[in-house]
Amino acid sequence: MPTRALRTLPALPALLAGAALLLTACGSRSADAPGSGVRPTAGSASPDLPGDPADLERDGVRITGVSGWSPAGSLSSITTEFQVTNHERRPFTYTITFNVLADSGAAVGSGTQTVPSVGPGRTVTRTIRMDAMDARDHGRLRVTKVRRVPSDEVPTLSGPCPPSGVRVRADDGDAAMGLRVVGLHLENCGTRAFPVDGYPLLGLLDEDRKPVSGVRVLHGSGGIATMSDFDAPPRPLTLEPGETASAGLLWRNTTEAGTPVNAPYVRVRATPGAPPVTVTPELDLGTTGRLGVSAWKKDPPR
Known part of the structure; x- marks a missing residue:
């Protein structure tokens, strides 16, 4: 079935400044590439985006266009155009989760995309492609979650070693019966020995x-x-260079009297004086008010 034309909201002024790179879940391409199918526009007299306006914008991320909706019962490949605006005074990297919702409100498709190093005051435009079943015209889109980290505090898994000589990251963790455990991992990617003594420092x-x-x-x-x-x-x-160590975070998601505490971000310093790295373990601490952290322990040789 032919893809429907892109539907847009009135474009932000920054959208008129010029084309930006468009990233899809399967790769990247220029916003001005011929045949790209999704482009920034100067505006729309009749905004027609599927979704509650409150769901289309969150924490500096705004859905601006969509194409690819299909009839009921068929698989849609939906291309969603969005803008990211950095209102901070330093570059930030954004990780954004989108959902395609059926008319009932059930999620029938999702996608996550990372937009690296958006400069202060800048707006960039990107696209993401999501596959969804039964995503009819009366379905909806939603910006479900936005996580933003200062670009110089983003965990790195590969590429050039940071100036500190070490990498810090968090794993996906484990959850069972309200008990949560997330691992912290430290790698010496530099050329000199790195001394470690004690516990990770957390914010x-x-x-x-x-x-x-x-x-x-x-x-x-x-x-x-x-x-x-x-x-x-x-x-x-x-x-020594190439060696690794691990620590862990431990908490319970127990809610009793009081207001539950959520801490999506944790700033981790491997040692006192080390530059921070911000990880996103999504701490759902309930009303327990406690977080356990284990000491650094050297990993066995790989």
Whole structure:
């Protein structure tokens, strides 16, 4: 079935400044590439985007166009155009999750895209392609989640080694019966030995990237659960180039009386004085007010 024309909201002024690179879930291409099918526009007299206006914009991300809706019962490949505006004073990297919703509100498609290093005050335009079943014209789009990290604090898995000589990242973690465990991983990617002694230094941030209060960061399991690995005392380590170490975060998602605490972001310093790296373990601490952290432990040779 032919793809329908792109539907747009009135474009932001920054959209008129020029073409930006468009990234899809399967690769990237220039916004001005012939036949790209999705382009920034100067405006629309009759905005016709599928979704509640409140769902189409969140935390500096705004859906501006869509094409590819299909009849009921068929698989749609939906191309969504969006803008990212950085209102901060330093470059930020954005990781954005989108959903395609059926008329019932059930999610029938999703996609996540990272937009790296958007400069302060800049607006960039990107696209993402999502496959969705039964995404009819009366379905909806939603910007579901936006995570933004200062570009110089983004965890790196490969590429040039940071000036600090080490990489820090968080894994996807494990959750069971309300107990959460997320691993922190430290790699010496530099050319010199890196001494480590003690625990990762943590700073918890809320969705607005403001410090979270009322949470005790406890060395070891802190009575949250019985986990001997978390209670092992710290030992001085020396990571030679290429060696790695691990630590962990431990908490329970238990909600009783009071306001639940969520801390999507954690700023991690491997050692005192080390530059911070911001990871996004999505801490859902409930009303427990406690987070356990284990000491750095050298990993076995790979």
